[in-house]
Structures are given as C-alpha cells and as structure tokens.
Amino acid sequence: MSDNQRLGSSFRDPSGFIYQKDGCLLRQINPSYFPTFTSLKSSGLLDDLIRANLVVPFEEVDLTLAHSTEAAAVIKPEKVALISYPYEWSFSQYRAAALATLQIQRRAIEKDMVLKDASAYNIQFHNGNPVLIDTLSFEPYTPGKPWVAYRQFCQHFLAPLVLMSHVDVRLSRLMASFIDGIPLDMASTICKPMTRFNAGVGMHLHLHAKLQAKAAHEERRATPQGAFGKNALLGLVDSLNGLIEKLSWKPEGTEWANYYNETNYSESSMGEKHRLVQDFLDLVTPLPEMVWDLGANNGEFSALASKRGIQTVAWDIDPAAVEKNYLMRKGDTKMLPLIQDLTNPSPAIGWANQERESLIQRGPVDVVMALALIHHLAIGNNVPLSDISQFLSRIGKWLIIEFVPKEDSQTQKLLAAKEDVFPHYHRDAFELAFHNAFEIIRKVDISGTQRTLYLLKNRSH
C-alpha cells in the first residue's frame, strides 16, 4: 500500500477513517465526530474499555500526521498483528467476539453512549482477546431510540452463531459471501426446524426476519421516537447475551480432531521433529516476528514458535482443530488459531475487492511452516509441486517444510481411494520444483520415518 492511502475497508463512516502513513496505521477523526470523541474520552468510557481489554489501546498524535486538512484529531491505534475475518474464526472465537460486542454496548449505555454499528469486522483478536478496533463506533445515547445496530448485530453475530451451533459449524463460511452479515430470512429458513421452540431465536431471528420482510415492502424507512427506554435497551443486550452464552458446539467427529492420536510418528520421532523445528526457527535471521503455520492442526508445532515470543498464526482447515487450539491455548497471547482452506484460501472481498484482504495479501510473513502438509496439497488436491512452491514463495520469506514421500503410510491412505497419477511426486522432484524460489539452508531426514524436514530461504527476500 502506498503512503497516506486510506484503507479499502474504511469508507462507510463519515466520522473518520483509517489510513497508512510513514509505515504506521492512523485514524483520522473528522470535525463532525470530534464532539462525540471528546465526550467519549471525558466520560471515561474509552479508558474503561481499554483497561478491560475490550477496545484496542491508542494514542493521540500530532495533527501534522493527518491525512487531510479537515482532520480534527488523529489517533494511532496499537498494531493488531493480523487482521482476521469472521469466516476464519472457530465457534468459540466467534462467540467471544459477539459477547465482547455486547459487553461494550452494555458499558457504553451505562455512560450514556451506544454502539452505532456492530460489525463483526470491527472485532479483532489482539493479544488473545477479542477487542473493538473501531474507536469511532460510538454515538451519544438518544432517549427512546431503539438500538440502531441491532439488525447488524443479528446478521453479523447472532445468525452465524445460531447456524454454527444448531445446523453446521462450517456455515460461518456464509459470512464470506454476504459482506454485511447473513440475511436473517436465509438464516431463519435454514435453522427453523432445529430452533422452532427456542424463544430467544424465535424473537431475534425468526420474527425479526419476518418483520424485516414486511417492512421492506414499505417505501419509507422510519425511526419511531420515544418508544424504547434505557431499561429496554439494556434488556435487549441482556437477552442477546443470554441467548449467545447458551449457544454451544462440541468439536468431535471431524477429520483432524484426533489427528495426533492417529499419526504414524513414534514418540522419539515426534520428539526429534520438535527439536528440528525449534533448531530451524533459531536459524532464521533476523529474528522472526511472525510465523504462519499452515495445516497447523491443534497447534502443537505452532506453539514452538509462539512460546519463543513470535506472533504465530495457526491456520487449519478443520474447525474442530482450530477450536481445540483456541480453547487449549487461551493464555498464549502470541497464538492466533484460524480456519483456512488452502485449496480455496480466503479471497479479497467487498467493495472493489478491497474491503477484506485475501490470505496472500496479508503476507508475506517471516516464516511459513508447512509440516505434514505437502502430500495433502500435491496428492489430495492434485496441485503440481511447482505451483505449491510458487504459492509458498508469495507468503513466506523462510519456509520450514516437511516432505512426506509416497511410501509414507499417510500418503498411502490418500492414494488408497484414487489412481496414482503422480509419477513426479518424489524427493528429487520436490527439491527441483522448489529450487527456483528457494535456497536449501538445512535438510534433515527425520529418524524412524521416511520424511525429510527442510529449512528453505526465499530467494527474492
């Protein structure tokens, strides 16, 4: 991104916007929002929320750093290591983000403010906590006015969570298709048979969808006045909070949930692989700031990086593995588990394809780990080795990669149900395919297995 450019996702709110300047992300506050921003600070709400790890900390910086002359103030938010999206969150991450939003709204109401929008994209995982990154999401409370962001909250949080909990956890992927949240009529149709007798879902989802459809036929959009008191507003938050707290999902029966129990590694080979990965991480120069572990499963190897203080994103296709990783390592502030299907990575979506970045756009990072992954891409998904090399070279400056040969029992499992059309899948072909983009720094056979672990350095970084 060029300097002093507004972010592609920051255009809706006239209160201000995010832009990049001198390598820093800054937020400009426009004059129209300045009085509200002043009240936000003087009420103590922002300080309270920052102390409670509910809003990303920020500092006010000099106006000379403003994007344009009309700026009333400029703030510099603490850097979030990686912007993630709701369709990449596991169930518990999604629920934590929803509950954080409601908690922010409750605390805001107590200080005579309200959230004017409740977009799931405004919540990011920062040091392990779901925090609001849009400091300008508040407006003064107007007596009698219903919650302006109620529709958005239901589309962005309630509908996906109800679908994930009651129908199929993979339905969070719908968020990638509907930029402003899952339409309530669609969510209602999908989950009605399972939630018919749930009063909370009945009110906030099914009846809500019906009233939306009814109102859509009317020409005028209107705001009734004097009909919704503060207690009702707090009651609405309380009702949504109770409903979301009760939603649950138990990860079982998915492909990776028990992967490490079914692996062909002996205890000593596994120990050696652990040592090698740590040794390879130590060889990376300069010290890595960010590691992406692709196909991370429950994050066993990702934790080797996060425990070294390296910000680590553990990507995996399986919602159960990501959920387990998140729940097991909640205290690990350097670990961010996320769902990612590498055969169909998160695309760039939204207005002009610029609102939400693709997986590749969020790289390159210092180190990419691809352990026990290549056979799934090359044999499971028929991707040529040279294409895998090209993809990995776009997202990582260093690569720790494990070659799993055809003779390995895990690869044999993949080949059991399909024709072997992979005559070029062998170690020499692998090294040749990766040679153009990467230089081999270390190469070690893992004893007790037929696998080899490589440390590769990207030639273009």
Added chain:
Amino acid sequence: MKQMNRVLNLVAATACIFTICQPAHGYIDAGSGSYLLQILFAGILGGAFAAKSAFGNLKLMVARKLHSGKGKDSA
C-alpha cells in the same frame, strides 16, 4: 384476552411507525423491521431487565445483611 392485547400492541406500534416518525440518520441501515421488533418487545425487555436488576439488588442486600450478621456474631 392476551391475543387481543398482542394484536393491539402490534397495531399501535405499526401506527407509531407510520405517524410519528422521522428519517434515520445513522450511516448504518437500522432497518424498519428491526426497529419495529424492538418497539414491540420494549415492555417485555425493559420489564425483564428491571426485574432482574431488582432481584440482583435484593440478593446483594440479603447477602450483605447475612455477612454483617456473621461479622457481629464472630466479634
């Protein structure tokens, strides 16, 4: 009777929407249906919250009383 009350509430809320209304100014589309739902349930939501808060306060008061009683006993 309950059914009748519900119908009356719905009619009153709908009338409210189309008579004493003004345009929404938020940059977020609140959605008329979403507003209508909140207004329909305003009484229930507000009442439930007030009752919950009152019950919570009562519990707190009783707990404090019991606690201070225990303190006196032990003294």
